[in-house]
Amino acid sequence: MSQQSTLPVTLSPALCKEPVKPVSPPTNIQQEQVKQPTPLPAPCQKVIPGKDPLELGEKHTTPVKEVPEQGCKPQQQEPQQQEPQQQEPQHPEQHPEQQQQQQQQQQQQQQQQQQESQKQEKHVEQQQQQQQESQKQEKHVEQQQQQQESQKQEKHVEQQQKQQESQKQEKHVEQQQKQQESQKQEKHVEQQQQQQQESQKQEKHVEQQQKQQESQKQEKHVEQQQQQESQKQEKHVEQQQKQQESQKQEKHVEQQQKQQESQKQEKHVEQQQQQESQKQEKHVEQQQQQQQESQKQEKHVEQQQKQQESQKQEKHVEQQQKQQESQKQEKHVEQQQKQQESQKQDKHVEQQQKQQESQKQEKHVEQQQKQQESQKQEKHVEQQQQQQESQKQDQHVQQLEQEKKVLGQRLDQEPAKKDEKLEKKGEQLLEQQEGPLKQPLLVPAPGQV
DSSP: OOSOOOOOOOOOHHHHHSOOOOOOOOHHHHHHHHOOOOOOOGGGOOOOTTSOHHHHHHSOOOOOSSSOGGGTHHHHHHHHHHHHHHHGGGGGGSOHHHHHHHHHHHHHHHHHHHHHHHHHHHHHHHHHHHHHHHHHHHHHHHHHHHHHHHHHHHHHHHHHHHHHHHHHHHHHHHHHHHHHHHHHHHHHHHHHHHHHHHHHHHHHHHHHSOHHHHHHHHHHHHHHHHHHHHHHHHHHHHHHHHHHHHHHHHHHHHHHHHHHHHHHHHHHHHHHHHHHHHHHHHHHHHHHHHHHHHHHHHHHHHHHHHHHHHHHHHHHHHHOSHHHHHHHHHHHHHHHHHHHHHHHHHHHHHHHHHHHHHHHHHHHHHHHHHHHHHHHHHHHHHHHHHHHHHHHHHHHHHHHHHHHHHHHHHHHHHHHHHHHHHHHHHHHHHHHHHHHHHSOOOOOOTTTO
């Protein structure tokens, strides 16, 4: 449809002889020539806010993503399809020049359409590139988020582990406290049972014996119990003191061992440093010797060269007398220049050697400083650990002392309660025994006897 077919026109000889009159093209063709290419329909145009629609009409209209390209292409081809239909019946009447003009116009329109399609393709490619870049950025952002989440999870896991460890320690401490309390309760129950059994025995013995004997026995028994309890308490305190002393001795021994080990390590490090310094000094001496030997060889080579040159000069002097003076002067100048250059090179070599030695010394000093700093840090860490351990031990000792105080208070309270109970029981027994003595005795009358 885009290419227009041209039909051959044959003219009669009569018409060829007549002068050709200029035929004006029909009005329909003139109007079509004047017409501009129809713009794209409304769905294919993208309205940009802030710009006039006239400016947008002059410029290239960008297609929207949502509207497919196939929906726009048929509408662009409709005017092209209509134009050949209107022009087909007029072919016999048109002039060849007009047909050429129309063909040129059609070619221009085709070129314009091709340019527009190329622009649209470029625009689509740019959009695709932008989408790819946005996808890359989104992936990068997702990776960063995943890394952050993984770091958060690791931190959360570490916190949970710390919490679990603290909970385990707390549970362990609670279990120890519960065990101690249960042991105390069991001991207290056993003591109460023993006291009850003893009191029952004492009551039976009191019933069998007299008041005085019962009172004496009770007093003696109470004294014995007090003595036994006091002895038990003293033994318990002595055992605890012995344990504390043994722990202190063990700690002291451990500290001495640690100090000895640290001293050994320091001595070992010093020996290593001395060995390294000796190796470096030997290496430097070897380098100096090599340099001296190389200098000697260079001097020897120079001397040989000079001797050869002098011999050549003598031979040349014998042959040429006039040129000798000029040549000698030139050679002398050259020799001076060579000597100066050699001196410069020697100085440059010496400077480089000095720089290398200084650099080596600086590196060695830096290494020593780093080693010293690492040793200081290790010592500082060890000191902190020792301080923490000592603090923990002090806290443990304080807890033991508090427990001792609590036990002492409880032990002090228990004999007082026992004494009160025994006194109450003795008073009750005395009252029971004194009751029948206070009642009046009935004396029988003489007649009754």
